[in-house]
Amino acid sequence: MPRGTPGRRPPCRTGSARHSAAAGPAIRAPKIDRAAFSVKRLARAGNLLIPLILSGLSPFQACTTKAAPAPVDIDAHWPAYLGDPTRAPFVAEEISSELPSIVWSEGVGSGIQGMPVVTDQAIIVASSDRHIQGLSRQDGSRFWRKRLDGPAVSPLVIGNTIYTATEENGRLRALHAEAGLDIWKRDLPPVSYPIFLAGDTLYAAGEGGGLFAFGIQNTELHQDPLWVTWLPRPPSAGPLIVGDWVVYAAFDSLYLLSRTTGLRLRGAGSPEILVGEAASDGESLYFTTEEGSLIAWRLPTLDLKWQVSGFGNFVAGPVLAEDAGYAVTRTGRLVKFDTGDGSAEIIAESGEPVMAPPTIVSSGVLLGTLEGRLMFFSRDGAPVWQMDFDGTIEVPVFVRDGHMFVSLYGRVGGFGRARYRGRLVVLQ
Numbered sequence: 001m002p003r004g005t006p007g008r009r010p011p012c013r014t015g016s017a018r019h020s021a022a023a024g025p026a027i028r029a030p031k032i033d034r035a036a037f038s039v040k041r042l043a044r045a046g047n048l049l050i051p052l053i054l055s056g057l058s059p060f061q062a063c064t065t066k067a068a069p070a071p072v073d074i075d076a077h078w079p080a081y082l083g084d085p086t087r088a089p090f091v092a093e094e095i096s097s098e099l100p101s102i103v104w105s106e107g108v109g110s111g112i113q114g115m116p117v118v119t120d121q122a123i124i125v126a127s128s129d130r131h132i133q134g135l136s137r138q139d140g141s142r143f144w145r146k147r148l149d150g151p152a153v154s155p156l157v158i159g160n161t162i163y164t165a166t167e168e169n170g171r172l173r174a175l176h177a178e179a180g181l182d183i184w185k186r187d188l189p190p191v192s193y194p195i196f197l198a199g200d201t202l203y204a205a206g207e208g209g210g211l212f213a214f215g216i217q218n219t220e221l222h223q224d225p226l227w228v229t230w231l232p233r234p235p236s237a238g239p240l241i242v243g244d245w246v247v248y249a250a251f252d253s254l255y256l257l258s259r260t261t262g263l264r265l266r267g268a269g270s271p272e273i274l275v276g277e278a279a280s281d282g283e284s285l286y287f288t289t290e291e292g293s294l295i296a297w298r299l300p301t302l303d304l305k306w307q308v309s310g311f312g313n314f315v316a317g318p319v320l321a322e323d324a325g326y327a328v329t330r331t332g333r334l335v336k337f338d339t340g341d342g343s344a345e346i347i348a349e350s351g352e353p354v355m356a357p358p359t360i361v362s363s364g365v366l367l368g369t370l371e372g373r374l375m376f377f378s379r380d381g382a383p384v385w386q387m388d389f390d391g392t393i394e395v396p397v398f399v400r401d402g403h404m405f406v407s408l409y410g411r412v413g414g415f416g417r418a419r420y421r422g423r424l425v426v427l428q
Contacts, residue, residue: 074177076119076157081194082396085242085280087319088360090399095361095376099385100404100427106140108133111409111422114154114194115395118405124162124177126152127422128409132164134180140424144180148173153238154194154395161219165191165204172204172212174219184221188212194238194277198259201226203246205235211248213262227262231255236273237317242280245300249274249287256302268302270295276317276357279325281339288314288327294337294344306342311335316357324379328354332369334381347381359397366404368393374406391423403428 083089109127116125122143123135128151134143150168157163161183162175170190174183189206196203202214202221209231215222233250240247241259248255251273256266272289279286284305285297292312296305312329318337319326325337332350337343352369359366364384365377372389374397391408398405404427 074119074122074124074157074160076117076159076177078117078157079197080156080241081115081154081196081238081277082319082357085240085282086321087277087279087317087357088321090359090361091321093361093399094402095363095366095399095404096402097363097376097384099387103403103426103428104140105423105425106135106142108135108407108422108424111391112395112407112424113151116398116405116407116424117155117157118398118400118403119157122177123405123424124155124157125407125424126155126164130166132162132175132180134177135424140426143178146175146180150190153191156195156197158197159219163195163197163202165195167192170206172202172214174216174221183219186214186221193235196239196241198241201259203239203241205237205239205248207234209234209250211235211239211246211257211262213246213259226260229257229262229264231264236275237277240278240280240285242282242285242299247278247280247285249278254285254297254302256300266300266302268297268304271307275314279318279320281320284339286318286320286325286339288317290314292329294318294325294327294335294342296339296342308337308342308344311344311346315355319357319360321360321379326358326360326365328356328358328367330354332367334358334365334367334377336379336381348375348377348383350375355392355394356396359399361399366397366399368397368406370394372408374404387427389423389425 108125109129111128113126113128116123121137123137126132130148131145132152133145148166149171150166152164152166155162155164160177162177165172167190170188171185172188173185189208191204200216202216204212211229213226215226233253236251237249244259246257246259252270254268257264272291272293274287275290276288287295293307293309295307298305312331315330323339325339327335332352332354333346334348335344336347350369352371354369356368367375370392372391375386376384389408394409395407406425408423410422
């Protein structure tokens with residue numbers, strides 16, 4: 001089948017092999033290696049597995065002619081890690097039940113650091129080799145590439161301005177999205193967790209327990225912080241802004257502060273170690289724990305709302321979609337829970353280790369694994385399709401206009417094994 005020519009695909013039966021806690025690991029098809037890439041397809045009931053063979057050309061070759069690098073008008077609004085406090089900004093996006101095809105693929109250094117931001121014309125992505133870069137959304141060609149002081153946290157993009165911070169040297173900075181040039185820089189303690197931009201205030205949590213609020217006007221940073229509050233414990237997640245409050249998580253403790261003054265309002269101890277970024281529907285906070293529990297606290301009292309346990313270690317926070325929440329364990333168990341009463345069940349299992357939270361779209365759930373497998377389930381856990389990549393999927397899949405933007409971290413093998421660099425792969 002020539003490259004870029006649509007091929008005939010076998011019919012897809014979504015929901016034909018419903019997945020639940022009792023169903024065991026996901027059904028797997030034999031691997032078909034094609035230039036360091038393979039695809040799997042879940043098909044009819046009765047465990048019929050029909051492989052789709054891609055062309056012999058490398059799927060990591062861009063499908064379109066590269067455009068000459070040029071500045072672009074970004075005009076985006078991405079103020080928080082995963083877009084907003086629910087951590088599920090893609091619930092209105094449509095994903096086909098048909099196995100997707102590769103639109104293009106582009107190398108991004110040794111791996112993608114944090115989650116990329118996709119706009120109408122461009123993609124802003126930070127790489128683990130201390131660079132941040134702007135790519136063309138059309139074909140992945142690079143507009144610009146800038147070296148930072150250290151590995152960067154997930155970038156935020158407002159209008160034509162990028163905001164990020166670095167882990168090692170703790171430098172908060174803003175850049176012009178058109179060319180990657182600095183607007184301003186500010187030294188802070190090391191920042192290892194996502195920053196949050198709410199209105200005209202940028203919030204960052206330093207590793208030493210400092211919570212910083214900076215005023216921003218017309219992209220310019222006020223010289224001094226609006227306020228700085230020092231907490232007794234270092235953070236375990238980035239600050240979360242909900243209404244008039246800032247939520248600060250510190251492993252076994254939870255603090256609620258005034259968004260305008262930084263005054264500490266309330267605190268609560270956690271029965272277990274908190275992991276990942278919290279999610280909120282505006283009325284409650286939802287966390288996962290290292291010991292395998294889901295916990296909800298009411299706002300603003302921080303009274304314990306419910307706790308459900310016994311799922312296995314979580315490594316990423318939950319995401320919310322309508323009245324349901326989703327979270328995934330280290331071993332790839334996909335858990336669905338009711339935000340009201342906490343009733344929960346394991347609806348699917350990848351059978352492989354997972355680091356990133358799931359991506360929720362209108363018709364289902366995208367889940368990436370550390371083995372490089374991207375799986376698509378219905379909202380109730382029925383398997384739809386899956387694809388394999390060389391590299392690991394360590395951040396959520398970004399979805400825009402029906403396209404999936406898959407971030408692959410590099411893989412360095414032992415003797416006799418190939419070394420793969422980080423890539424951004426676009427599917428449709």
